[in-house]
Amino acid sequence: xxxxxxxxxxxxxxxxxxxxxxxxxxxxxxxxxxxxxxxxxxxxxxxxxxxxxxxxxxxxxxxxxxxxxxxxxxxxxxxxxxxxxxxxxxxxxxxxxxxxxxxxxxxxxxxxxxxxxxxxxxxxxxxxxxxxxxxxxxxxxxxxxxxxxxxxxxxxxxxxxxxxxxxxxxxxxxxxxxxxxxxxxxxxxxxxxxxxxxxxxxxxxxxxxxxxxxxxxxxxxxx
Amino acid sequence: xxxxxxxxxxxxxxxxxxxxxxxxxxxxxxxxxxxxxxxxxxxxxxxxxxxxxxxxxxxxxxxxxxxxxxxxxxxxxxxxxxxxxxxxxxxxxxxxxxxxxxxxxxxxxxxxxxxxxxxxxxxxxxxxxxxxxxxxxxxxxxxxxxxxxxxxxxxxxxxxxxxxxxxxxxxxxxxxxxxxxxxxxxxxxxxxxxxxxxxxxxxxxxxxxxxxxxxxxxxxxxx
Numbered sequence: 001x002x003x004x005x006x007x008x009x010x011x012x013x014x015x016x017x018x019x020x021x022x023x024x025x026x027x028x029x030x031x032x033x034x035x036x037x038x039x040x041x042x043x044x045x046x047x048x049x050x051x052x053x054x055x056x057x058x059x060x061x062x063x064x065x066x067x068x069x070x071x072x073x074x075x076x077x078x079x080x081x082x083x084x085x086x087x088x089x090x091x092x093x094x095x096x097x098x099x100x101x102x103x104x105x106x107x108x109x110x111x112x113x114x115x116x117x118x119x120x121x122x123x124x125x126x127x128x129x130x131x132x133x134x135x136x137x138x139x140x141x142x143x144x145x146x147x148x149x150x151x152x153x154x155x156x157x158x159x160x161x162x163x164x165x166x167x168x169x170x171x172x173x174x175x176x177x178x179x180x181x182x183x184x185x186x187x188x189x190x191x192x193x194x195x196x197x198x199x200x201x202x203x204x205x206x207x208x209x210x211x212x213x214x215x216x217x218x219x220x221x222x223x
Numbered sequence: 224x225x226x227x228x229x230x231x232x233x234x235x236x237x238x239x240x241x242x243x244x245x246x247x248x249x250x251x252x253x254x255x256x257x258x259x260x261x262x263x264x265x266x267x268x269x270x271x272x273x274x275x276x277x278x279x280x281x282x283x284x285x286x287x288x289x290x291x292x293x294x295x296x297x298x299x300x301x302x303x304x305x306x307x308x309x310x311x312x313x314x315x316x317x318x319x320x321x322x323x324x325x326x327x328x329x330x331x332x333x334x335x336x337x338x339x340x341x342x343x344x345x346x347x348x349x350x351x352x353x354x355x356x357x358x359x360x361x362x363x364x365x366x367x368x369x370x371x372x373x374x375x376x377x378x379x380x381x382x383x384x385x386x387x388x389x390x391x392x393x394x395x396x397x398x399x400x401x402x403x404x405x406x407x408x409x410x411x412x413x414x415x416x417x418x419x420x421x422x423x424x425x426x427x428x429x430x431x432x433x434x435x436x437x438x439x440x441x442x443x444x445x446x
Contacts, residue, residue, distance in 0.1 A: 060416070060420060063377070063381075063419065063420050063423040063424065064381070064416040064419040064420050064423075065381045065382070065384035065385075065395065065419055066381075067384045067385055067387070067395060068384055068395055068398070068412055068415050068416055068419065069416065071395075071398075071399070071402075071408065071412050071415075072408075072409065072412035072413065072415075072416060075402065075408035075409075075412065076408040076409030076410075076411070076412045076413065077409065079406070079407065079408050079409050080226070080409040154287065157289075158287075158288070158289040158290070159289075160289075161289035161290075161291045161292060162289075162291060162385065164291065165291075165388055172289065172291055172292060172295075175292065175295070176295065179295065179299055185295070185296065185299035185300040185303055186296070186300045186303060189292055189295055189296035189299070189300065190296070192292055193284075193288040193289075193292045193293070193296065196287065196288050196289055196292060197284065197287045197288050200287040200288075201287065
């Protein structure tokens with residue numbers, strides 16, 4: 001017996017898929033931002049050896065397909081190290097590292113966006129390097145990076161769809177299953193696409209709000 | 224745990240075949256993206272509000288929906304409406320449409336960056352609107368957007384790995400075959416990541432050279 005019609009339960013499935021997608025997105029973003037920040041700070045302190053290694057890793061992650069990175073972690077690492085790897089764990093590791101690589105670039109350019117004269121002035125007042133970073137650079141760098149960060153996160157949300165290939169039951173995978181069962185590709189993929197689209201727009205909207213708030217100090221006050 | 228890359232030597236030919244196909248896909252999709260991007264950029268920079276809205280809608284949707292969803296939409300959807308094309312063509316079409324959304328942004332920025340004086344000079348010389356566009360606006364816009372179009376190409380190369388999910392044996396597809404043949408996924412995917420890294424590095428170097436060559440009259444004289 002074959003159920004080819006849509007049932008109300010399909011909506012639940014789609015909601016579950018969306019939940020998995022958003023959950024993976026949020027978790028990997030949190031981990032990725034943390035790692036990327038640490039990498040950026042390591043570069044700010046010009047730690048020898050570590051800084052070039054981080055730059056190389058970041059370049060490597062940015063210039064290779066996420067799908068292949070996923071395959072390496074999901075199929076390759078268990079074979080090499082003889083450890084168990086679940087799809088969701090592989091997805092979390094890969095996407096976190098990938099996000100970190102891009103966050104690192106944003107952090108570096110945000111730190112560099114703050115003028116040298118400000119840093120020199122702060123140093124002349126006797127602030128330590130950490131105090132300069134914390135009180136002078138960070139507030140301006142955060143405002144500077146809000147725009148690129150939003151663009152990155154919208155992109156990373158779409159990248160999460162690749163984890164369906166290694167079997168994580170995210171929105172794209174649910175779409176693939178519904179497609180196979182109902183054989184109505186236009187309807188299924190339009191619905192799945194619309195859910196991704198709305199989520200992306202939501203992220204962009206929140207990002208724009210936060211950016212406007214952070215940039216309020218620099219806004220034109222009018223004549 | 225041991226890393227033995229020599230076991231891949233018998234498969235070099237297979238992987239090279241995949242690399243050739245990836246390059247074919249990338250070149251065809253880049254051409255498609257640029258043509259589509261030009262048309263959409265013209266629509267977005269044009270006078271008609273309806274055209275502007277349609278063009279914006281296209282670019283907005285295809286940048287905010289994951290590529291894998293778009294790909295499945297075409298791959299499973301097109302036969303539904305009686306269009307039977309092979310996976311290769313479907314992949315190139317899907318990549319062109321997705322890349323075109325990004326290319327349109329790039330080319331539009333190139334068009335908007337053209338100095339008004341140039342357009343006024345062209346109008347004063349009595350050139351028709353069509354001539355101004357094809358002979359003056361587009362060459363300048365394309366020339367200044369070589370570098371961002373290069374990143375579109377790199378993105379296309381990286382994204383083409385997703386085409387392995389629709390049975391296309393490009394670089395990633397061949398690697399999957401080699402991986403299941405040798406039972407050494409780690410070695411295969413590490414090499415694959417390196418190949419993609421080299422590929423994108425070569426492309427970005429080539430794009431930089433092209434950019435310098437095309438914009439040589441804008442470079443400051445070096446004595």
